[in-house]
Amino acid sequence: MWFGVVSLFPDMFRALTEHGVSGRAVKQGKVSVSCWNPRDYAYDNYQTVDDRPYGGGPGMLMKIQPLEEAIQAARHSADQQPGKPAKVIYLSPQGRKLDQQGALELLQEDKLILVAGRYEGIDERLIEREIDEEWSIGDFVLSGGEMAAMTLMDTVIRLVPEVLGHNQSAEQDSFMDGLLDCPHYTRPEQYQGRAVPDVLLSGNHEKIRRWRLKQSLGRTWERRPDLLDALELNNEQQTLLTEYLNERET
Numbered sequence: 599m600w601f602g603v604v605s606l607f608p609d610m611f612r613a614l615t616e617h618g619v620s621g622r623a624v625k626q627g628k629v630s631v632s633c634w635n636p637r638d639y640a641y642d643n644y645q646t647v648d649d650r651p652y653g654g655g656p657g658m659l660m661k662i663q664p665l666e667e668a669i670q671a672a673r674h675s676a677d678q679q680p681g682k683p684a685k686v687i688y689l690s691p692q693g694r695k696l697d698q699q700g701a702l703e704l705l706q707e708d709k710l711i712l713v714a715g716r717y718e719g720i721d722e723r724l725i726e727r728e729i730d731e732e733w734s735i736g737d738f739v740l741s742g743g744e745m746a747a748m749t750l751m752d753t754v755i756r757l758v759p760e761v762l763g764h765n766q767s768a769e770q771d772s773f774m775d776g777l778l779d780c781p782h783y784t785r786p787e788q789y790q791g792r793a794v795p796d797v798l799l800s801g802n803h804e805k806i807r808r809w810r811l812k813q814s815l816g817r818t819w820e821r822r823p824d825l826l827d828a829l830e831l832n833n834e835q836q837t838l839l840t841e842y843l844n845e846r847e848t
């Protein structure tokens with residue numbers, strides 16, 4: 599999967615390209631990340647990248663010309679890559695809320711260009727002209743779009759086949775079901791007087807699967823009932839949730 603990033607702070611993306619699962623995916627060539635900096639397209643002596651807002655008010659906006667040229671350069675590079683035309687995404691609180699389902703949809707793209715804004719944002723006409731979709735990672739304001747872009751990229755990258763590898767892909771299963779994750783345990787068996795649940799030591803993989811599913815269902819019911827409302831539980835899930843709730847009362 600090919601990512602183009604437009605940002606005044608391209609170095610920030612090293613957090614994604616040089617570390618962890620995403621770093622390995624980049625190193626192995628399963629994912630590529632290229633950056634374009636609007637400042638490189640600011641030709642005045644001061645390399646101005648911000649501009650004053652019409653109508654007054656606090657703060658600045660990103661200057662149109664450097665940003666537009668950076669986006670065009672990213673598009674031009676994307677066009678050299680194989681696959682469907684790039685989808686250009688702008689990160690802002692006004693965008694579609696990102697969730698696991700949205701990440702799965704974005705995974706279907708071959709090329710994504712992510713535009714990370716700074717200051718108070720970008721000119722609406724540039725959004726209308728250059729941006730295909732606006733996305734948000736949550737209902738809060740960040741000082742820049744970079745961390746939102748990296749969040750979106752990471753959640754998509756880990757879905758790219760072979761990036762997580764078969765042994766770890768199971769870890770995403772619960773959230774892929776729209777449920778919260780189950781509790782996890784590792785050594786030692788007794789930790790500060792608290793034991794690992796026996797079922798996890800039993801070696802009975804079917805019992806362990808059911809226990810984990812029951813825990814995911816119970817936790818989701820307790821902490822995020824809204825997620826449950828969106829789901830049609832199958833018979834097994836309904837049975838396990840009922841068991842969990844009965845055990846909870848005892």
Ligand SMILES: NC(=O)c1ccc(N[C@@H]2CC[C@@H](O)C2)nc1
Nearest residue numbers: 689690715719734735740742746
């Ligand atoms: N919730 C989010 O995804 C989000 C995205 C971007 C952002 N801030 C940037 C700075 C200026 C403008 O480009 C928007 N804040 C929050």
